[in-house]
Amino acid sequence: MxxxxxxxxxxxxxxxxxxxxxxxxxxxxxxxxxxxxxxxxxxxxxxxxxxxxxxxxxxxxxxxxxxxxxxxxxxxxxxxxxxxxxxxxxxxxxxxxxFGWDAFGLPAEEAAIKNKRHPEEWTLHNIEVSKATLQKCGILFDWSREVTSCLPDYYKWTQWLFIQFFKKGLAYRKTATVNWCPTCNTVLANEQAAGGVCWRCENPVEKRELLQWFFKITEYAERLLAGIDELDGWPDNLRTIQRGWIGKSIGAEVDFVLENSEIKIPIFTTRPDTVFGVTFMTLAPESPLVEQIGIPDDRRAEVNAYIEAARSKSEIDRTAQTEKDGVFSGCYAINPLNGERVPIWIGDYVLATYGTGAVMAVPGHDQRDYDFAKKYDLEIKYVIDTGRGQDWYDKKPAADPAYGTMMNSDRFDGQVGKEGIRAVIDYCEEQKIGRACTNYKIRDWLISRQRYWGCPIPMIHCKKCGIVPVPEDQLPVELPRGDIDFMPTGRSPLADVKEYIEVDCPECGGKAERDADTMDTFMCSSWYFLRYCDPKNETAIFDPKKAAAWLPIDMYVGGIEHATGHLIYYRFFTKFLYDLGLLKLEEPTVRMFNHGMVNDEQGRKMSxxxxxxxxxxxxxxxxxxxxxxxxxxxxxxxxxxxxxxxxxxxxxxxxxxxxxxxxxxxxxxxxxxxxxxxxxxxxxxxxxxxxxxxxxxxxxxxxxxxxxxxxxxxxxxxxxxxxxxxxxxxxxxxxxxxxxxxxxxxxxxxxxxxxxxxxxxxxxxxxxxxxxxxxxxxxIAAATITLACQINGKVRGQISVPPDTDNATIEELAKAEPRVQKHLAGKTIKKTIVVPKRLVNFVVQ
RNA sequence: GCGAAAGUGGCGGAAUUGGCAGACGCGCUGGACUUAGGAUCCAGUGGGGUAACCCAUGGGGGUUCAAAUCCCCCCUUUCGCACCA
The missing domain is CATH 1.10.730.10 (Isoleucyl-tRNA Synthetase; Domain 1)
Structure with missing residues (x-):
């Protein structure tokens, strides 16, 4: 009833x-x-x-x-x-x-330190609470497919993926200058340290030299970039951000040579057509070349002081500084194209991690170089004619970065724009003094984290055999529970857990050590959507048939803040799994939507x-x-x-x-x-x-x-x-x-x-x-239509007509409308415009 | 500094992309029903004017029969990128 x-x-x-x-x-x-x-x-x-x-x-x-x-x-x-x-x-x-939970990460560890609860207990409790809340909100998730990244049945496959990357030569260890957050006591990937501050705590990051695991995302840079063109279901601004982050630039590498030596100093430039305008060059303070060029004793003290100062400056200070500065090294290099001798400077506006860590300076055509040259009274030469006139070139009032006709450039004089660039590159390749080169801003992805609550890195370090992956049938490498001291010390808490670290080498059987670090949590979130397709699979990361049945994601909704992190990584993983033959598509998501945030009544972020x-x-x-x-x-x-x-x-x-x-x-x-x-x-x-x-x-x-x-x-x-x-x-x-x-x-x-x-x-x-x-x-098609009647664009009345009324009838009806009649009285109609289904407008004099 | 997006009533926001500005809702005003109203219902609600009308989409110019929408200059806000050679 x-x-x-x-x-x-x-x-x-x-x-x-x-x-x-x-x-x-x-x-x-x-x-x-x-x-x-x-x-x-x-x-x-x-x-x-x-x-x-x-x-x-x-x-x-x-x-x-x-x-x-x-x-x-x-x-x-x-x-x-x-x-x-x-x-x-x-x-x-x-x-x-x-729905699923990105369940590893620092807050659990911080809570553990504060409340003396294990991170796992804290995390799983939170999941229960959050899940119940979502259910009460009436959000309908398929909980039978729920995934939780901190549980071994999930992170087993995160580890498996790590090993696949390793086997393909895409995971490697190197000592590098890395971003270190002293507050979180761990390293950060470049995208987590954007702007020189930690993405989590917003404190300034420092630089440290550490031996760490990296993923060669740079090897996929071109494909990641090209793929963006196909993502027409994505917001344009998001696509722009990703293009900018990948940061492709096309140019050439040219080998300058240290005077009186064989030592090459390669530089990257997007403007080979200006190479005859080089009047000095600049090395990054952190560049290894600084040690190789043989700085004369009388310059040594000043150079060292400069390098020391640059190193101790925070990333923010370095980038916030508006005026470029540097120090003369006392050494000279030879420009391989014209044999000219140019002074070598060291300046912290040159980045050690981009290009070759060395630049050729062309003050005539690059504003930064111009400013630098002005400050230190270095020579300024113009080699690209953009029609400024001799007077302008004599006065040298500014850098002129426009393309134009090469001049003062020996055999290249008269070459224009792109052709000039091409000609210089061809010549360099012929003479074996340079080569075409494309650079990307995107860097390899730093994976290691010196924290406990993360996915263990499934690698074993053996003195005899080197780095050996944990055999796949022994996965997962489980996080030890027991009594662990989470207090951050600057190195991974796992390093002090003997039972965990000490292990037999899978190859020689001798004593070896596990990697003590855990993975960046972005590893976990780079593939979770695939696990949704086959969440309970115990023998494989997922069944390719099941993945094929559900993919691609038709609609992905999330915040724009992941533009340069997660949303690049998961595309990278998708391409990698495509290469492994497990996926049939290279782009995971058809349509991406960025929702807006909800702030409080004063417009402040909720926290x-x-x-x-x-x-x-x-x-x-x-x-x-x-x-x-x-x-x-x-x-x-x-x-x-x-x-x-x-x-x-x-x-x-x-x-x-x-x-x-x-x-x-x-x-x-x-x-x-x-x-x-x-x-x-x-x-x-x-x-x-x-x-x-x-x-x-x-x-x-x-x-x-x-x-x-x-x-x-x-x-x-x-x-x-x-x-x-x-x-x-x-x-x-x-x-x-x-x-x-x-x-x-x-x-x-x-x-x-x-x-x-x-x-x-x-x-x-x-x-x-x-x-x-x-x-x-x-x-809808049969419905009567209301048209606005305008005189000189001003609405003076309305008429209702059947949908198939012809323009002549509409005009007649409009003219008959009383208010229209009044406004037309004594005027001449110069023009009549009828917009179907919208309006009729009389232009009168 | 560079780049992008935005600026509409007291408020949140509409406007099918150049075609009746202010949909819808909040709030407010008046009324009805009520012991009561922080409920509900009805009417009104951009500004000016008794009205006819006029003025209005950050400011100023322009294109057009017609501009919130397109173009130029300026102001403000919010996001991105911040030495990438």
Whole structure:
């Protein structure tokens, strides 16, 4: 028995006594509806994706760090993917909407130190809490595919991947100047130290020389770059950021030679056409060349002091410094193209890690070199003619970086732009003094971390056999639990765990040592989406067939902050696994969407330390999940940052109550075919208006849903409810009420499910049985059109016409409109413009 | 410093991409029903004007029959990149 179905008077005046009685009652009822249907969905396993999908849709939010406090920002992000998942379900797709935990990482270790709890215990507890919270929020994840990166059945495969990279020669160890965060006591990858500060704690990073594991992501730089062109379902700004991060530049390497020696000093330049304008060169202070050039004794002290000063400066100080400085080394190099002798300087504006760590300086055509030359009174030569005139070249007022015609360049004089560059490179290659060369800004990825709570590096160091991977049948290398001192000392806590470190070499059987470091957590998050396709596989990382069935990810939703980290790494992994033959595609994601952040009312980021975290649990407990969700959707388009205010809930709550009244006012005992159409000609004026309003609303919802603009989707339903006349027929009421249930289902799922079952009387979930309505284009095409009538671009009236009215008739009707008539009186019409379905404009004198 | 995006009522935001600016909602004002209203319903709500109308999308110019939307200059904000040779 369904409430309100048997007594027609109750239907007419549908203030449902059960649902709507008092303020108190309303609030508690959305809460009750929420709980009821969450249980139901869990019971029928609504979210569980099939093993082998027919018509698949893979939608996924980013891997989450289980900090334990799900806030309104998470609620928003996951509501986005949830709404998409639900709509796709209604459209008949086999939907996978999985979730997982990026569960290794420093916060667990910090908490362990603080609360004397093991990081694993802390992490797993947080996962439980977070998961329960997400469920209470009504987010429908397929928990049967949940992955947790800190559990051995997952990190076994992270280790396996490490070994595959090693076997392909893409994982290697080197001593390098690395970013060290003294606060976190660990090294950082370049993208984690962008701007000279640690991505986690935002403290300045230092440089240290350490022997560390790196992945050769640079070997994939070209493919990572080329792949971006194909990602047309990605936001442009994200693509731009990735291109910039990879930072390809095409040029040449030219070997300058140390005077009176055989020592080559190669330089990288994108402007070989300016090589005759070189008047000095500069080495990075950290460059090994500095030690090789034989600095004369009288320069030694000054040079050493400069290098020391550069080294002790923080990254921020070095880059913030506006004026370039340097020191003369006392040595000279020979320009191999013209045999000229040029002084060698040392300056910290040259980066040791880019190119060759040495540059040729052309003050005439490079602003930095110009500034440097001015400061130290070095020669300035112009070798590219851009038509400035002799006067300008004599005065030397600035550097001129434009392309032009080569001059003062011996045999190359007269060569223009790109041809000049080409000619110089060809000549260098002929003479074996240089070569074409392409450089990338992206650096190899530093994997090692000197911390406990991470995935152990499955490598063994043997004095006899060198570096030996742990045999794959012995994976996973499990993190030792026991009594471990997590206090950061600057080296990995595992280094002091004897039972862990001491191991027999898998090759010679002799005494050997495990690698004491753990992996960057970005390793774990670079492949989790693949594990979703086959989460329980014990014998392989995943079954390639299952991966092929689900990939690519159709919609990936996450923050823009991962543009140069995660979103490059997971593309890199995808390409690597493609090369291994495990994947059939090189790009993992068709469509990427960057959601906006949720800040507090003052616009500040929500954080525990500020104490301004808004918990969705409190809101959901007070208002129910749907009013809160609608309020979040309604606040702004999904990509925009919002300042959270609970005030919005008032409006969405009222709206849901009004919608509830409308839905319950309909009679679902007769023909309830929601896919039916109506012939416009047969309808009363009211029905026509309502029917058309629904078709237009649906059209807008489809359009806006596609671009994830849920605020206007919601507004479209609100507007529809406002438009519908009171005295529509019972049939039309049934049709529209039932369809409002359908279109609201992705946005307000609990309430829609309640209506679907209790008001419409269905026994199967709205997400499985309802289907998504299709627009009655015939009705829209047949609808009467309202045109604005303008005089000189100003609106003076309106006319309504049938859709097929010809322009001449439209003009006549418009001229007959009283206000138009008034404005036309005594004027001459010079021109008439009719825009189909929009307006008619008379240009008058 | 360079680059990108944005700037619309008291507030959040719309505007199907050059075609009726301010949809939808909050808030506010008035009214109804009420013992009560922080509930609900009805009406109003960019500014000016009794009105006809006029003025309005950060400011100033321009293109166009028509500009929030396109172009130029300036201001402000928010993000990226910050010596990549």
């Amino acid at each position: 369904r409430p309100g179905r048997d007594d027609p008077t109750e239907r007419r005046f549908p203030l449902n006594s059960e649902l709507i009685m008092s303020t108190e009652k309303q609030k508690t009822d959305f809460v009750a509806i929420g709980e009821k249907w969450q249980q139901y969905w869990a019971g029928i396993k609504l979210a569980e994706a099939p093993e082998t999908p027919q018509k698949k849709y893979f939608v996924m939010p980013m891997f989450a760090y289980p900090s334990g406090d799900i806030h309104i920002g998470h609620f928003r992000n996951y509501s986005i993917t949830d709404a998409i998942a639900r709509k796709k379900m209604m459209e008949g797709y086999d939907v996978m909407h999985p 525990k330390s500020v104490g301004n975290v808004v918990s969705p649990i409190d809101l959901v407990g007070e208002h129910g999940p749907d009013p809160v969700r609608l309020a979040v959707f309604f606040a702004a388009p999904s990509e925009k940052e919002i300042q959270w205010s609970s005030a919005g809930i008032t409006g969405t709550e009222r709206f849901l109550i009004r919608a509830d009244q409308f839905v319950r006012s309909a009679d679902f005992s007769g023909n309830t075919d929601l896919n039916r159409t109506f012939g416009m000609a047969d309808l009363s004026a009211e029905d026509k208006k309502a029917y058309l309003a629904f078709q237009l609303a649906l059209q807008k919802i489809n359009f806006d849903f596609e671009r994830l603009q849920f605020n206007t989707c919601t507004a479209a339903v609100m507007e529809l409810l406002n438009i519908i006349p009171n005295d529509i027929s019972a049939e039309m009421r049934t049709y529209i009420a039932g369809n409002i249930v359908r279109v609201l289902a992705p946005l307000a799922p609990h309430t829609a499910e309640e209506w679907w079952a209790k008001v419409l009387g269905n026994s199967e979930s709205v997400f499985r049985a309802a289907g998504w309505p299709s627009v009655d284009q015939t009705a």
